[in-house]
Amino acid sequence: KQEVTQIPAALSVPEGENLVLNCSFTDSAIYNLQWFRQDPGKGLTSLLLIQSSQREQTSGRLNASLDKSSGRSTLYIAASQPGDSATYLCAVKKGGKLIFGQGTELSVKP
């Protein structure tokens, strides 16, 4: 059974810091991995998608990496801003569905 874990559960940093969010999964036979952002009480906004054959994807200040063999992905956020405050969720696609971690709640203090 595929399980997805995100560490830490919550993170508070001062504005301007570079930070890394972690995601691990137990079954390496995934189709792809997607990172999402969720603002309180809102839906999910897709940030980055990494295909199983890829190692990383970049969009602006965000960089996501994927290491299937070790069952890990990281989301790197450069020069964090208060507007980055949200919950970040990773999800692996397997068997035609997304399996989510519980998320990391990020707070960036001005």
Next chain:
Amino acid sequence: ETGVTQSPTHLIKTRGQQVTLRCSSQSGHNTVSWYQQALGQGPQFIFQYYREEENGRGNFPPRFSGLQFPNYSSELNVNALELDDSALYLCASSGTSPGYTFGSGTRLTVV
């Protein structure tokens, strides 16, 4: 592209009642999935529809049912509501490109 639209945004129901949630898929997307997100948890897969047929289901009882229409819009129906059904219900659509587009969700409260 119009994105994924869900209605209503909020809903309060009484235990034992039935509820219908609606979702309009992103233009060009023929697959729709529904997820349940309890407070503080990650979303859990309920089921998926492709071309009006259910083609995947998570660990949810039969009182959770769905429909997909020819225009690829979708409904999630929940019968005999229980207090634990209180959650954010998310609809996601996908097409030929990888990745999912999610709607803003429907917040269901069962009292």
